[in-house]
Amino acid sequence: MSAVNVHRARDGAPVFELEVGEGRFFLSSRIAPIEEARRMLAEEPDLEVHIIIVFGAGHVPLIEQAALRHPGARLAVVEPEEALRLEVSRSLSPALAGRLAWVTVQFRQELPPLFLEGAARSVRFLYNRTEARLFPAFFEEVRQEIIRLHDRKSINVNTLGRFERLWLRNLTRNSPEIVYAGGMGAVGDLGRGARAVLVAAGPSLAADLPVLRRLQDRAVILAVDTAYKTLLRHGIQPDGVVVVDPQKVNSRYVEGMGADEDGETIFIAEPAICPMGLRGRRGRVLMFNTIFPWFHHLASAFGDKGELDLGGSVATSAFDFCRRAGFDETLILGLDLCFSRDTYHVPGTHYESQWFASVHRKKTWEMLTFKLLDYGACTPAENERGERVFLDSRFTLYRNWFEQRLGVPELSARFRGGMKGVARLAGLEYVETEAWLAARPPSPEGKAAFRNAALEACRRQGAPGREAWDRFVESTREILLHLDRFTKTAREALRESEEGLRRLRRGGDPTGALRRLERLDRELGADFHGKALVNIAVQKVIHRIEAGSNAPTERKGKPEEGPLADSCDLYREMAEVAELNVVCIRRALGSMGEAFGFGAETRAPAV
Numbered sequence: 001m002s003a004v005n006v007h008r009a010r011d012g013a014p015v016f017e018l019e020v021g022e023g024r025f026f027l028s029s030r031i032a033p034i035e036e037a038r039r040m041l042a043e044e045p046d047l048e049v050h051i052i053i054v055f056g057a058g059h060v061p062l063i064e065q066a067a068l069r070h071p072g073a074r075l076a077v078v079e080p081e082e083a084l085r086l087e088v089s090r091s092l093s094p095a096l097a098g099r100l101a102w103v104t105v106q107f108r109q110e111l112p113p114l115f116l117e118g119a120a121r122s123v124r125f126l127y128n129r130t131e132a133r134l135f136p137a138f139f140e141e142v143r144q145e146i147i148r149l150h151d152r153k154s155i156n157v158n159t160l161g162r163f164e165r166l167w168l169r170n171l172t173r174n175s176p177e178i179v180y181a182g183g184m185g186a187v188g189d190l191g192r193g194a195r196a197v198l199v200a201a202g203p204s205l206a207a208d209l210p211v212l213r214r215l216q217d218r219a220v221i222l223a224v225d226t227a228y229k230t231l232l233r234h235g236i237q238p239d240g241v242v243v244v245d246p247q248k249v250n251s252r253y254v255e256g257m258g259a260d261e262d263g264e265t266i267f268i269a270e271p272a273i274c275p276m277g278l279r280g281r282r283g284r285v286l287m288f289n290t291i292f293p294w295f296h297h298l299a300s301a302f303g304d305k306g307e308l309d310l311g312g313s314v315a316t317s318a319f320d321f322c323r324r325a326g327f328d329e330t331l332i333l334g335l336d337l338c339f340s341r342d343t344y345h346v347p348g349t350h351y352e353s354q355w356f357a358s359v360h361r362k363k364t365w366e367m368l369t370f371k372l373l374d375y376g377a378c379t380p381a382e383n384e385r386g387e388r389v390f391l392d393s394r395f396t397l398y399r400n401w402f403e404q405r406l407g408v409p410e411l412s413a414r415f416r417g418g419m420k421g422v423a424r425l426a427g428l429e430y431v432e433t434e435a436w437l438a439a440r441p442p443s444p445e446g447k448a449a450f451r452n453a454a455l456e457a458c459r460r461q462g463a464p465g466r467e468a469w470d471r472f473v474e475s476t477r478e479i480l481l482h483l484d485r486f487t488k489t490a491r492e493a494l495r496e497s498e499e500g501l502r503r504l505r506r507g508g509d510p511t512g513a514l515r516r517l518e519r520l521d522r523e524l525g526a527d528f529h530g531k532a533l534v535n536i537a538v539q540k541v542i543h544r545i546e547a548g549s550n551a552p553t554e555r556k557g558k559p560e561e562g563p564l565a566d567s568c569d570l571y572r573e574m575a576e577v578a579e580l581n582v583v584c585i586r587r588a589l590g591s592m593g594e595a596f597g598f599g600a601e602t603r604a605p606a607v
C-alpha cells in the first residue's frame with residue numbers, strides 16, 4: 001500500500017507526496033499549486049460543461065478551481081489509491097466534499113449514476129499529470145468506460161427525442177406478439193458447434209455475396225434488416241434477421257418474410273419495432289427487453305425477454321446476439337463503418353431506391369452525396385486497402401462500442417472480419433472470406449442444430465392463463481384511472497402557467513398563479529402505478545428546457561418569462577402524453593383480449 005505525506009505550499013495549499021515502491025512523487029507544485037491549477041484550466045476552452053472528471057486527487061487546487069469555474073457541473077475525481085483519497089477528503093471544504101463523487105477501483109459501479117440524470121452533453125477531462133504517469137492503464141480504462149457511458153446517454157437522449165411517442169404506439173400495438181415471442185434467456189449456447197456469418201449492409205458486402213451463396217448451406221447466416229432483401233435477391237436465405245428500428249420505413253426491409261417463403265428464418269426483434277414488421281411471424285420471433293415502461297408492465301405480468309445490448313445500430317445488436325449464442329466463430333461481413341462508393345449501404349437496399357427516386361436535374365446524385373458528407377461533418381480517412389473513405393460522428397460512436405467489446409480477448413477470439421474495403425476495428429482480426437471458408441469449413445450439422453433450437457426457443461411462450469390475464473387487466477385498469485387523474489391535474493397546471501405568463505407580460509403579479517402551481521406540482525409529483533409511462537415520454541421537453549430553449553432574450557424582455565414558458569411546455573407535454581397513454585393502453589387491452597381468446601368484456605375497460 002502506498003504512503004502519503006502532506007506538506008504546505010507557500011500559498012497555503014496542501015501539497016501531497018505519494019510514495020510508490022521506491023519512488024517519491026509530489027503531485028502538484030510545491031511552491032504555488034493554486035496558480036498552477038489556474039494555468040492548467042486556462043489552457044482549456046471556456047465552454048459549457050455538464051460533467052467534470054478529474055483524473056488524480058492529489059492536486060486539490062485543481063479540483064477546487066474546476067468547481068469554482070463550473071459551479072453547475074457535476075464533479076467526479078478518479079483515484080485508485082485509497083490512502084491518498086482519504087487524505088484529500090480531509091483537506092476539502094465541507095461544501096466541496098458534499099458535491100464530489102469519488103471514482104475508485106470500483107468504477108464500473110460508481111460511474112453510471114453520473115449519467116443517469118441531468119444533461120451530459122459535455123464531459124471535460126482534467127489530469128493530474130504526475131498521477132497520469134503513475135497509473136496510465138487504470139486511467140485509460142476508466143476513460144474508456146466514461147466514453148461508453150457518455151455514448152450510451154447520447155444514444156438514449158437522441159432516441160427518446162425522435163421516437164418516444166412512436167415507441168408507445170408500437171409497443172401497445174405489438175402487445176400480443178410480445179407476450180407470444182420467445183426471449184433471449186433461451187439463446188445461450190444455441191450456436192455451440194456452429195460457425196456463423198454476421199451480415200451487415202455496408203457497400204463492401206457486394207464483393208462477398210458470391211461466397212455467401214456457397215456458405216449458406218453450412219454456416220448460420222444472421223443478417224441485419226437493411227441487408228435482408230439484398231440477400232434474397234442473390235438467392236441467399238438468412239437463418240435470422242435482426243430488427244431494432246421502430247420506424248415504419250424499416251419494416252419495408254423485411255417485407256416478404258411470409259411463412260410460405262421462409263418459415264425457418266427467425267426474427268430477432270426489439271419489442272417496439274413497427275407492427276407491420278411482425279405480421280405473420282408468430283412462432284418465429286425472439287425478443288429482448290427494452291427500456292420502455294409499458295414493456296416492463298407486460299414483463300411483470302407475463303415474464304421478461306432477457307437482455308440484448310443496444311449500441312445505436314442494428315449491427316451492434318446483431319453482434320451481441322452472436323456473442324450470447326456462443327457460436328464457435330463468427331465472420332463479420334459488410335461492417336464498413338465508413339462512407340465510401342457514394343453510399344452508406346450495399347446496392348439494392350431501400351435507401352438506395354429512395355435516393356434514385358429523389359434525383360432530378362436540379363438535384364443530382366453528386367449533390368446528394370455532397371449534402372450527405374456535409375451534414376455528417378465527415379472527415380477523410382483510409383480503409384485497410386488504402387482507399388479514401390469518410391468517417392462521421394455515428395461511425396466513431398459505433399467504432400467505440402465494438403472496440404470496447406473486442407478489447408476482451410476471450411470475445412475477440414470468436415470473431416473475424418472480412419477485408420473488402422472496411423475501416424478496421426482494433427481487436428478484430430481480418431481475413432479473406434475465401435480463406436476463412438477453406439481453413440475450417442462450417443458444419444451443416446451445426447447449422448441445422450442452431451435452426452431447430454432457435455425455432456424451439458421462439459415457440460416456448462404461449463397465451464397466458466385466465467387468472468394471469470385477469471390480474472393483468474386489473475393492474476392495467478388501475479394505471480388508466482391514475483393516468484386520467486394525472487391528465488386533469490396537468491391540464492389545470494397548464495392553465496395556471498398560461499395565466500401567470502399573461503399576467504407577467506401585462507405588468508401584473510403572477511404570485512397567485514405560482515402559489516397554486518406549487519399545490520399542483522405536489523399532486524403531479526406523487527408516485528402512482530404507471531407514472532413511468534409519462535416520465536419517459538416527457539424527457540424530450542425536459543432535455544430541451546435544460547438546454548435553455550426558453551431562456552430570456554432581449555426580444556422576450558423580462559427574465560421571469562423563461563421559467564413560466566418552460567412550465568407551459570412541460571405541463572402541455574405531460575397532459576398530451578398521459579392522454580396518448582390512455583388511448584394506446586385501452587387499444588392494447590382490446591387486441592390482447594381478442595388474441596388470447598378472452599372475449600369482448602376485456603376490450604376497453606372503463607376509466
